[in-house]
Every structure is written in C-alpha cells, then in structure tokens.
Amino acid sequence: MQPGRRLCLFRSRLCALCLPCLCAVPALAQGPQATPSILAPASTPAHEIYNLSLFVLLITGSIFAVVAGLLAYVVVRFRARGPDAEHEPPQIYGSTQVELAWTVIPVLIVVVLFLTTARIIFAIQDAPEPKSALDVTVIGHQFWWEFRYPKLNIVTANELHIPASTRGAPEPTYLHLLSADVDHSFWVPQLAGKTDLIPNHPNEMWLDPRAPGLYVGQCAQFCGVEHAKMLIRVYVDTPQQFDSWAENQQRLAVDDSAALAGREVFESQACVNCHTIVGTPAHGTFGPDLTHLMSRATIGAGAAANTPENLHAWIEDPGTFKPGALMPAMQLSNQQVNELVAYLSTLH
C-alpha cells in the first residue's frame, strides 16, 4: 500500500508540473494572431521585457527545481514506515553553518536579479524621445479611447494607427496618457507593458513596432460597468499606408447629399451634444469623434463589428452590445434610425 501511495503523490506532483505545458498547446493553436500574448513581442519595450522575463524564469525555474526536488525527496525518503515507527527519530535543533548558507545564497540571487531588473527599468522608462517620434495623446473615457495626434491635427477613437518603425528610420510613437474620468490602463501586450491613465496624473509610454499588422489589447484597470468592453486595436501601418490614412483623417467629413435626411436627424437630435463630425455643427466631446467613422472596423470600443446592421442595433439601444455604455437609447423611430445609419455610412 505504501509504495502505491507514494507513487500517487509523485504522480500528482508530475501532473502539477505538466499541466501548464499541456494546456498551452491548444491555446496557441487557436490562432496566435488574435492572441495578445506577452510571449510574442513585436516592439522594443515588449522585447526587452520578454528577454528579461526569460532570464528571471531561468533563475526562478532553477530554484523551483532544487527546492521542489528536495521536498519530493523528503516526502518519499522520510515517511514513517514499518514497525520501527514507534521510535522517535534523532532530534536536531538547528545548524548555524547550514542556515548561514541558505541565507547567503538567496542574498546573492537577489543582488543579481535586482541589477538586471534595474537596467531594463532605466532602459525602457528613461529612453529619451527622439525628434522623429510621433506624439499621440490617449484619453481614457468610460468606456472608450480617444486618440489625438496634435501635430497632425487628427482626432479618432478606439483604433490607433501608428507607423512601423524601422531600424534605418526609427519612428517610435510616444503616447501621452490622460483620463477624462476614472483610472484606466493602456495595455497592448505585444507592443509594451501597460501604463495607467489617471486623472490629474499624466503618464507616458512608447512603442516602436517593426512589423505592420493589427495588435489587440484592452483596458487593464477596472473602470466601471463596461470595463470588459473597452478594447484597443492598434494598426501598425507601413509609412505609405500611414500617410494615406492620416491624409484621409485630416479631411472634413464627407458631405453626401444622398444622406441629407440622416444628417438632419443627427443635427436636430441630442447626438451633437456628445459627438463631433468635423465640418458640421456637431462639436460634442463626451463621445467618440465620428468624422471618419467608416474608417474604423468596430463600434462601441470593439463591442461589435462596424456593419450597417450593427450600427442600426447600436443606435436603437447601445445596451444590445454593451449594457452599461453611457450612450443612451435615443428612442428614435425606425425610419430615423435608418436615415442615421445611411448618413453615418457615408463618413469614410
């Protein structure tokens, strides 16, 4: 019976060790493109953190192997067995030499870990901003993101476009983080660690992704009812793509006479109190800028895909996708909503 039990304990330890590895396999198979994994860094800060984490993992892993190995050995070797169990084992009260050894060794490990960590902190946090950098002001709102490009005179929401930064012509993006209401946190794991957006406490972070593509993330500081649906999409464009995107964003809103009815609904209802459409009387700032709504893939900070059907449902009642969103259901007639969707669909 006893060897069997021992085996049982050993097996459970083995399971505890292997389980994480086994679980990781299906997770990675589900499409690494959409998974915001910190193990797939695509920007210098994320890379530096990744390399540091491998080093720390190596050290902590070795400590684990030694100590867990000792524990397993002790559990197997020193369990009471047989009739001799009646006699007490020799009593040992301590040993200064041994205790000194296992105090000094951890001290040395801490020194090494601290120095390595400090180097990376300074490298990332105190990196000077180059002249070529792109500045973006990120403003957190309940429950969406506002992105302002002061030098380019662009305002957009929820989907951040930045140029890829190449080794020859580095063009990192510096994000200046502000909040309009409560605490939020900007986290796109493949590009950088997170930094909080705190009212009255401006923060800063930077990214310099090399490979164009879409990187996803979301708010990482609990900010209220719809914290879960405050998603971020970062499009890293080639310089040409970025320039043409910026050029389009700088234009006034499209004035399509076919959608005049919808525009009238928009401007006669409360929409204008919260939303801006540049080139029209709509100047609200509580909600996302809609000037180039159609250039975005999602609505409601990633709550739904940007299709006419979803827009219709969203305007009827934002709670359909995002219960707790601060935009009210405006009680419009079906006709009015249809006209609104037709108007919004022209805002490329």
Place this chain on the structure above:
Amino acid sequence: MADHTLPIPGAITAAPSRGAALLEWLHGWVVTVDHKRLGILYVVYAIFFLLVAGAEALAMRIQLAIPGNHFVGPETYNELFTMHGTTMVFLVGMPILFGFANYLVPLMVGARDMAFPRLNAFSFWLTAFGGLLLYFSFIGGFGLYGMGNAPDVGWFAYAPLTAKAFSPGHNTDYWALSLIVMGFGTLGTAINIIATTLSMRCRGMTLFRMPLFVWLMLVVSGLTLITITPLTAAQIMLLIDRYVGGHFFDTQSGGSAVVWIHFFWIFGHPEVYVLVMPAFGIASEIIPVFSRKAIFGYPAMVAASVGIAFVSLGVWAHHMFTVGMTSVGNAFFVLSTMMVGIPTGIKIFNWLATMWGGKIRFATPMLFATGFLFQFLIAGLTGIMLSVAPWDWQLHNSYFVIAHFHYVLVGGIVFCIFAAIYYWYPKATGRMLSETLGHWHFWLFLIGFHITFDTMHLVGILGMPRSIYTYEADRGWNTLNMIISAGGMIQGIAVLIFAWNLIDSFLHGKEAGNDPWDAWTLEWSTPSPPPAYNFGADPVVRSRRPLWDLKHPNDPDWKYEQ
C-alpha cells in the same frame, strides 16, 4: 458576601423545558467572554462566509467558462468580484486566523484566558456586525431603481471610481463603513493578543520558549496595529469626500487618485503578511509534530518572521509599477520586494530541514501542510517574477496576478487553515474528523486547485486582464477558461465534503482524547474540549516542547536547546 451565596442544591428541582434549554445554550454563546468559545465563533463565522464567497467565485467562473456568456450581467459580475475579494480578506481570512489565535494563544502559553476577555467579545461582535453590514448592502444599498445593490468598485476601490459622480447610491458607503467597523474589531483583538503574549505566559515560558504560532501571532498583531490604521483613515477620508464635500480623492476638484492607491496598498500589502504569517505559524506547529522532530532553527524562524514584518512595510508600491512612478522609485520597490524573498526562503528551508531525517506521518493535517509547502514555494517564485517591475508592466492586473495571489491565499493560507482545522478540531470538539473524508477533501481540493490556478497563470500570459465579465471569442482564451472553471467546480465539491465532515464528525466522530497526535505543546495537556479554566494547575515549562519533556524524561529538550 451577599453576592456570593452558593445555590442550595435542593432548590433546583424542575428541569428546564427543551425550548428553554436551547435559549440558555444560545444565550451562553452570545454573552460568552471565554476565549475558546469566541475562537470557535470566529471560525464558524468565517467558514460560513467561506462558503458564501466560494459560491460567488463559482458564479464568476460559470460566467467566464465561455466567451460572451450571459449567466450574469456586467453589474452583477462587478458586485460578485468586489464582494468575493472583500469577503475572503475581511470576513474569512482575518476572522479565521484571529479565531485560531483566540483559541490557541492562551492555551499555548498556559494562560486561563486572554488578557481582556470583555474586549475580546466586543471585538468579535464588532467584526460580526461589520460583516452583516457589508452583506446588508444586497438589500439595503439601494441603487437607481431602489433595489439591492452590493458594492461594485473592486475590493481595492480605486478612486475616483468611488466618488459620488461615478458611484451613486449607498453601496460604496456600506463597503467603507463595514471595513471601518471590522477594522476596530481587528484592532481590539490585536491589542488583546499582544497583551496576552506579553503578560499572561505561565511560569518558565520565556519569549524564546513560546510555540512559533504564538510568536507569529504576536508579530501579526503588531503589524495589524500599524496597517489597519491607514485603511481606516482612507475610508474616513472617502466618506468625507462623499458626504461633506472633501476633495482628498475627488480628481474633478483637484484631488489625487494616486494618494488613495498609496493608502490602500500601505494597508493592503502588509495585510497579505497579516494573513499569511498565522499560516506560517500553523505550518510551524504541524510539520514538526508529524515529522516527529523539533522545529529546525527556531531562533532563525523567529528572526525571519520579524524580518518579514519589517520588510513588508516597505514594499507597498510594487502594486503601483504601472501608476507612473519615477524609474528610481520603481527600482527601490523592486529591491525591497525581492528582499522579502530572503527571510521567506529561510522559512521554507527550515521547514524542509525539520522534515529531513524525520518519520513523517501523512495524516490529513500533514497532507495539507505539505501541499502548503509546495504551493507556497511556487507562490513565492511567481512573486519574484512580479517584483521584476518591467515584467510586472506586462503581468500587472492580468490573470497571472490573480493566479499568483490565489496561490498565496488558497494554496498557502487556505491549505494551512484546513490543516489547522483537521489538527485542532479534536481539541475543540473532543472528536476526530474522519480521515477518509479528509483524504477525499485533500486530493480533490489539490487537483481542483492546480487545474484552476496553474491554468490561470497561462491565460494571464496570453493577455487576459482581471475584472472583466466577458471576453472576445477570438483571443485564444476559451479552452483555458473552460479548464479554470472546471477546476473551480472540483474545489467546490471538495469544500462541500469538508463541510459535511465537520458536521458528521461532530456527531459521530471517534473520541479524540487529550492528545491524539502525540504532540508537544501545552494545549494537548488539557482535556478535549478543555474546561473553561483551561488548566487545573498552572503549568510550568522548561523548554519549547513541555510535553516532549514529560514523555521523554531521559532525553528532555531543555538539555539541548540553544
């Protein structure tokens, strides 16, 4: 004296009716000032809320099992995680550990009660009513529609989400008030434990002969006095903001959200050690007895405990690496946090050395204590990972952090609490808990624990943040979340087995006798359950293991201890 006339035996003739006897029994428990009864009240109260907060956790896990689930809405989910966290820390962790301290400290130091028995009862009832106040919010904290509305701002309640503008209604007030009330109860108990340890020890029980559990509770009580104060201060400031027009944390009037974060974690991080150090004490009692050896390096264990308490007061801002401190500030808190690893490492090595060369009996308490050692090792190592500030910029507020602190709180503390209940239940009730059910409980809980929390580390590394009520289907988190939820259910079943074991063994368990584990500290020298006066004669001790000396007159400890 007139007050002290003895009752005349013949005068009591009529036996009280059944109903009256029940009332008498209830009255006895309500008005008691006996440290043992108060200890049991604390533990029963905490186990009740353990079941409540466990149910809240399972509701969250059902919601997260699949993406886009509609089991609960966002408002309810936010209430669930706020209440789960607040309950587990303030209504389960603190009361159960202070309950053990109440029950054990006087018995272990050979005293007849705590230093201030009435303060003791007062503290318990404050804590109890504080808990009821928190849960009353479900019906009393009216929201927009006049319906019940529990706190929903997270157990950390970061400003300015708690300001009137963002948190109307009364739910945040219930949260703040109940924490203030419970805080005063906790302070009373901490003062009581310090006074008891310093002034009620029996003859021969010098400070360096106290059982380690008593040492740890002394350190924890000192730490409590320091850490509860900023929490209470912050809650009062919050209420001033909400009702008297203060602007401490009101950012719209120039207040500071960061100050709240500092206040909260100056309390919050030492609080983790307030919870975990009694667990260290429990492990330090159980591991030697079941290894049949004296604790290895007692002076180093005491020094490490005091060291952890000191260092723990200087690490709070490692919760704030993403708040935007200076690089030097970040580096400072990296170093202080890593330094906690040194005394903690000493403790783990000393426990291993205690087991080394022993004859280990794997009864249920020792199974849980061994599980604690293994999990606490991992929790410590993931703690080192999180102390690496740049890595924390990634891991902070992700499920990796959730996994890490549940490894500490469940894998470490709850395992020790279970070990303690299996170990001291015979002393408190006179009956043994069933070993068969105990083994089922242990293995199911261990398996469920690892399925849930090992997997949680991974989903955090894959970018899943905490406090979200749902997630996108295309993020690669679906399978992992399903596994986590399944593990949660297994733990739920294990806890139900445990609850059944508590009830069934109370009625039908094997008689325990004075000393079922062949242990060495003073509480095992009295009958089980101990009489109201604890010891018939004041004990006299000459070493750290008085019962060992009695059992081995030829080979007593006092000959060898340094």
